[in-house]
Amino acid sequence: MIIPLQKQITKATHNTSKLMQRMEVLAQPLQSLLMGKWFKLICGASFQDLAVIKSLTLVYSLAGADCLDVAADLAVIETVRESMELVKSLTDQAQKKGYPRQGLPWLMVSLNDGEDPHFRKASFNAQNCPPDCPRPCQNICPVDAIKPQGVLKEKCYGCGRCLSICPLQLIQADSHQTNPEMICSEITKGHIQAIEIHTQVGHQDQFATLWEKIKPYHGSLELLAISCPEHPQSIPYLEHIYHLISPLKCPLLWQTDGRPMSGDIGKGTTHAAIRYAQKVLNAELPGYVQLAGGTNDYTVSKLESLGLRQKIAGVAYGSYARSIIGPLLSGLETLSLGQSPPESLWSAVNRAYHLVAEIKNTGLKNN
Ligand code: SF4
Ligand code: SF4
Structure with missing residues (x-):
């Protein structure tokens, strides 16, 4: 029987204080995964507006995001990396304003193994x-x-x-099809910390071909995520994927992509992601489970009301997270190192922080 990763970690740790001692030496995003407080911002697997990506990076990094998920595009990756330098220079100011101190988020790049609405x-x-x-x-x-x-x-x-x-x-x-070779070279340079592979039921061969290209490099990653839309055969397919990629040299995350790119439409869009997460949790697949697709400010309270909050590792937010700060981003794209940021930056960080805090302000994950 396969024991889920979180359970293995919890079993290997005899009590909470020992767990906390071990947690202190882990990178903040990994701590967040272990504690069920993981927040991922999805910039968009096809989104290439560099000015907006720079501003989103700035705002959500200062607000405490654990990971930024971006398009497999060198210009996008470079823009995020440059914006991270700005984030570093503003961390002390953020702390003075009351935001918790933390490290930089991981940079995740999304790849596809075939036709997919995100691409x-x-x-x-x-x-x-x-x-x-x-x-x-x-x-x-x-x-x-x-x-x-x-x-x-x-x-x-x-x-x-x-x-x-x-x-x-x-x-x-x-x-469009992403270029895994180009992304593997970015992994080698240490420019990205995580990869997400978008796949779907029926893509066994395409996934295997893509995995063969990534496999030699995945030991340098902090996280591998697999995103798959729901389907009656999702669980057998994910089990197949798990056996194909095992043994893994980095942690694994399942992204339960409920209703893709819809979180800004209304509260109800979150239900599909929650139902799917429940299904994956029930299957006890090894790895973390994280929601996406239709997530919004209703997601965490709905998870709590269903008794699922303590069972998931975190939530990824896309269109909803982007829409709540969109009107405040104007002008941030020109901010450079050494310049004093406009007050609109802190207004945007404050708005973003309220969303981040929904997943962060809960207790130790009880898995
Ligand atoms: S509505 Fe959606 S698919 Fe159409 S142009 Fe706008 S972002 Fe693209
Ligand atoms: S909705 Fe009107 S403007 Fe838009 S593509 Fe169709 S015809 Fe053109």
């Missing part, structure tokens, strides 16, 4: 649009990626909301 962008030829179209596509886009001339590629993160709304069906989704 696509919308496009249309604006010359085909009637001049009197009321432009419902533009109104529904949550990141203002649609302009009169078409879709701004770097802003589109593939949420899909515009695809079906065009009365003339002019909008299409263009999928």
Whole structure:
């Protein structure tokens, strides 16, 4: 019988004080995973707006995020790394304002093993649009990626909301494949600490091919995450994946991707991720379990009301986390080392902190 990783750690530790002594020597993100306080910000596997990514990194790092999940794009990775330097320079100011002191979040990069909604962008030829179209596509886009001339590629993160709304069906989704070789070279340089592989039931062969490329490098990672949408065959598929990647040289996390890219739509979007997390927990797969897809400020209270809060390692927030600070990000992209930050930075950090604190302000994970 396979014993889940958290249980192995807890069993190997005789009491809470010994556990706490051991925790002190661990990196903060790993502590958060062990204590069920892990907060991941999803910037978006297709999102490449460097100005916004710089600001999101700044705000959520200062607010206490454990991990930033970004696109497999060298310019994006470099932007996050530069923004981390700013974070370091502002840590003392953050502490003076009452935010807990902590280390930097891990940088995670998302890869896909095939077609996946997170790895696509919308496009249309604006010359085909009637001049009197009321432009419902533009109104529904949550990141203002649609302009009169078409879709701004770097802003589109593939949420899909515009695809079906065009009365003339002019909008299409263009999928793209990430480059694992380029990411493996970033692992070697120590630029990224975690990888997330997006897969789905039926992708056994594609996953195996991708894993063969990553496997030689994964010992240098702090974490490997597997994200998979729910399906009647999800559990046998995840078990298959587990046996394929074992033995692992780094911790493993299962991301239960409920209703992808929907957390900003309404409270109810969180239910699918919770149901799926319950299913994965029941299967006792080795590794941490973390929710994503439809998560928002309702997620933690719902987990508590269902008695699941102590069983999960954490929550990843995407569109909801980005939307609550979006209006405050303007101007932050020009901030550089040595400059005094505008007050809007601290307003954004305060808003982000309230979301981070929902998962952080709970007791020791009882697993
Ligand atoms: S609505 Fe979504 S898919 Fe369409 S352009 Fe905006 S971000 Fe892209
Ligand atoms: S809804 Fe369709 S026709 Fe209208 S502006 Fe958008 S893409 Fe063009």
